[in-house]
Amino acid sequence: MSAPVVLTALTQAERDDFLPSSVQANLDSLSLRQVPLLLPLADPASWPKQIVDSKAEALLCAWGCPPLPSDLPVGGPGQLRYVAYLAGSVRKLVPRQLIEKGLQVTNWGSSVSRTISECGLLLILSAMRRSGHWNVAMHRDGAWKDGMKTVTQSLFCRSIGLHGFGAIAQELIPLLRPFGVSISAFSPSVPDAVFQKYGVTRSTSLENLFSNHDIIVELAPYTEKNHHIVTEKLLRSIRPGGAFINIGRGAVVDEAALARVAKDRIDDLQIGLDVYETEPLPKDSPLRGLSNIALLPHIAGPTKDRRQDTASFAIENLQSFLQGKTLQSLITLDVYDRST
Amino acid sequence: MSAPVVLTALTQAERDDFLPSSVQANLDSLSLRQVPLLLPLADPASWPKQIVDSKAEALLCAWGCPPLPSDLPVGGPGQLRYVAYLAGSVRKLVPRQLIEKGLQVTNWGSSVSRTISECGLLLILSAMRRSGHWNVAMHRDGAWKDGMKTVTQSLFCRSIGLHGFGAIAQELIPLLRPFGVSISAFSPSVPDAVFQKYGVTRSTSLENLFSNHDIIVELAPYTEKNHHIVTEKLLRSIRPGGAFINIGRGAVVDEAALARVAKDRIDDLQIGLDVYETEPLPKDSPLRGLSNIALLPHIAGPTKDRRQDTASFAIENLQSFLQGKTLQSLITLDVYDRST
Numbered sequence: 001m002s003a004p005v006v007l008t009a010l011t012q013a014e015r016d017d018f019l020p021s022s023v024q025a026n027l028d029s030l031s032l033r034q035v036p037l038l039l040p041l042a043d044p045a046s047w048p049k050q051i052v053d054s055k056a057e058a059l060l061c062a063w064g065c066p067p068l069p070s071d072l073p074v075g076g077p078g079q080l081r082y083v084a085y086l087a088g089s090v091r092k093l094v095p096r097q098l099i100e101k102g103l104q105v106t107n108w109g110s111s112v113s114r115t116i117s118e119c120g121l122l123l124i125l126s127a128m129r130r131s132g133h134w135n136v137a138m139h140r141d142g143a144w145k146d147g148m149k150t151v152t153q154s155l156f157c158r159s160i161g162l163h164g165f166g167a168i169a170q171e172l173i174p175l176l177r178p179f180g181v182s183i184s185a186f187s188p189s190v191p192d193a194v195f196q197k198y199g200v201t202r203s204t205s206l207e208n209l210f211s212n213h214d215i216i217v218e219l220a221p222y223t224e225k226n227h228h229i230v231t232e233k234l235l236r237s238i239r240p241g242g243a244f245i246n247i248g249r250g251a252v253v254d255e256a257a258l259a260r261v262a263k264d265r266i267d268d269l270q271i272g273l274d275v276y277e278t279e280p281l282p283k284d285s286p287l288r289g290l291s292n293i294a295l296l297p298h299i300a301g302p303t304k305d306r307r308q309d310t311a312s313f314a315i316e317n318l319q320s321f322l323q324g325k326t327l328q329s330l331i332t333l334d335v336y337d338r339s340t
Numbered sequence: 341m342s343a344p345v346v347l348t349a350l351t352q353a354e355r356d357d358f359l360p361s362s363v364q365a366n367l368d369s370l371s372l373r374q375v376p377l378l379l380p381l382a383d384p385a386s387w388p389k390q391i392v393d394s395k396a397e398a399l400l401c402a403w404g405c406p407p408l409p410s411d412l413p414v415g416g417p418g419q420l421r422y423v424a425y426l427a428g429s430v431r432k433l434v435p436r437q438l439i440e441k442g443l444q445v446t447n448w449g450s451s452v453s454r455t456i457s458e459c460g461l462l463l464i465l466s467a468m469r470r471s472g473h474w475n476v477a478m479h480r481d482g483a484w485k486d487g488m489k490t491v492t493q494s495l496f497c498r499s500i501g502l503h504g505f506g507a508i509a510q511e512l513i514p515l516l517r518p519f520g521v522s523i524s525a526f527s528p529s530v531p532d533a534v535f536q537k538y539g540v541t542r543s544t545s546l547e548n549l550f551s552n553h554d555i556i557v558e559l560a561p562y563t564e565k566n567h568h569i570v571t572e573k574l575l576r577s578i579r580p581g582g583a584f585i586n587i588g589r590g591a592v593v594d595e596a597a598l599a600r601v602a603k604d605r606i607d608d609l610q611i612g613l614d615v616y617e618t619e620p621l622p623k624d625s626p627l628r629g630l631s632n633i634a635l636l637p638h639i640a641g642p643t644k645d646r647r648q649d650t651a652s653f654a655i656e657n658l659q660s661f662l663q664g665k666t667l668q669s670l671i672t673l674d675v676y677d678r679s680t
Binding site for chain 2 (some may be wrong): 041114118122129177178293295298
């Protein structure tokens with residue numbers, strides 16, 4: 001019996017980032033026959049036929065991959081059974097019908113969490129030192145500090161409030177620990193055992209979380225219920241000298257209110273943002289130009305140099321697929337329907 | 341026998357920052373009679389007489405304190421024997437003659453090291469994400485990322501080369517460890533045991549340090565020998581995609597060369613600076629305006645909220661002074677002559 005086929009459908013840039021030689025070697029070690037397909041296709045119309053003709057049972061692909069047609073034959077002998085997607089949202093790639101028919105799909109799962117948490121730490125440290133302001137003022141306005149009047153703050157000994165306590169929050173905790181911080185989280189769905197494991201205090205309400213900690217880190221998933229759950233009132237309740245960091249989802253926050261609060265509290269609230277309600281962030285967004293906001297263009301994760309982590313994660317899943325084991329970060333219909 | 345007098349000569353702003361109530365309570369617990377003197381003095385000419393009249397044996401002071409005259413009587417009964425300086429360089433405050441006559445002087449010592457190392461981590465993370473660039477471009481130029489073309493890097497799994505291995509470098513190490521980095525240092529004067537204690541590899545030359553690590557952190561002390569020891573050749577030898585961070589002393593680096601190298605390597609070298617050859621940084625410095633440099637105005641340490649750490653350190657020293665024990669971070673004549 002010949003080895004199952006995996007179709008690796010990637011652009012050259014994706015191959016370079018996701019499959020450096022050491023990671024490619026791990027892929028090569030699997031009992032799979034690789035059929036490489038370089039994207040973009042010279043003839044886009046040939047796409048579904050290429051999958052069928054290759055008799056691929058698995059597909060390894062990323063952002064550059066064309067969508068799968070909803071009538072693609074899946075699940076039978078020599079037909080596609082598994083899509084290892086190297087990025088996040090699979091909705092543009094995989095129609096719901098294919099998952100209903102039993103196609104297994106995984107995404108980058110928690111393999112990107114640590115780089116996102118790293119970006120969270122960057123924004124926290126930036127907020128404490130006001131480095132967003134200093135970079136703009138020093139590069140464009142010839143600025144320098146004003147002796148003892150210049151306010152600088154440290155992360156050491158601070159209290160941190162996490163809104164959300166999933167994989168990214170859990171990866172953030174070891175990065176914060178060396179600073180001697182106390183950490184609380186608000187996440188009703190996470191059991192006590194997880195709080196105990198990480199030494200994190202459960203916050204009993206969002207009101208408590210926002211008003212009783214120095215630094216609030218927004219990490220709640222975007223759901224209908226969470227739309228604008230971070231209200232103007234919550235934002236205004238953050239302590240003087242406090243900070244609000246968003247590395248989760250933009251629309252969890254009432255962004256117009258955030259801009260108003262930022263403007264009103266220009267000297268006593270620091271803000272760090274990587275995500276926004278509308279992306280790309282509109283050129284005329286009121287968030288641009290405010291000296292108490294550090295802005296990043298949704299680059300938390302994964303960084304270019306760590307895209308290989310998502311491929312390593314996919315290779316583990318391909319191994320499990322070959323052995324008939326359960327896959328990690330499987331996109332169930334429930335997960336599919338909740339994703340954005 | 342009445343308790344020895346400590347003269348606390350501070351401005352109101354210094355009192356607020358250095359002596360919050362919890363720290364003042366620790367000072368109050370010592371067997372010392374405190375004579376508070378609010379600066380600036382209404383009559384500056386009364387300064388040395390105020391010290392003499394108070395019969396202070398110890399002086400607790402910071403940046404706002406006028407210089408001690410070189411003919412101040414020290415060391416005798418009811419005369420000044422110890423200056424606990426809450427800041428760094430004592431050269432403007434204390435003439436060398438007084439130390440020759442036996443006056444004990446301490447400064448903030450290593451109590452500020454952790455906030456400086458925190459700033460180092462901020463600049464490292466900024467360099468990896470190019471956040472200096474993004475803050476300027478997003479706030480002033482309406483920028484957004486350009487998909488997969490946007491280069492982002494992570495600190496995870498990087499190699500770090502420290503130039504200097506004193507207190508700040510040692511405090512930086514626990515902040516870096518969660519990122520799974522490998523760390524080397526070049527510091528011929530530091531014994532092997534210290535390298536072993538911190539799990540750091542000794543780099544045998546500056547050439548090796550600069551050319552064989554991803555991120556170079558400049559922490560060497562400023563001495564005549566170290567003036568411009570970081571040459572254009574060393575800076576050009578840093579790996580493509582690498583970073584150079586300076587949280588030590590500006591004049592250790594040939595700054596004109598740094599500006600040239602930064603300009604030439606605008607896309608493949610990231611730089612983070614808190615210190616400069618001339619401070620305030622001149623408005624027309626060629627470092628300003630380069631997108632691969634994150635700039636801060638010498639605010640690494642101590643942050644305003646952690647100035648209390650330096651007072652806690654001074655209070656420990658006052659306790660030792662009362663008990664006739666050796667003081668920490670004593671400014672010997674040798675240290676005095678080497679300081680800037």
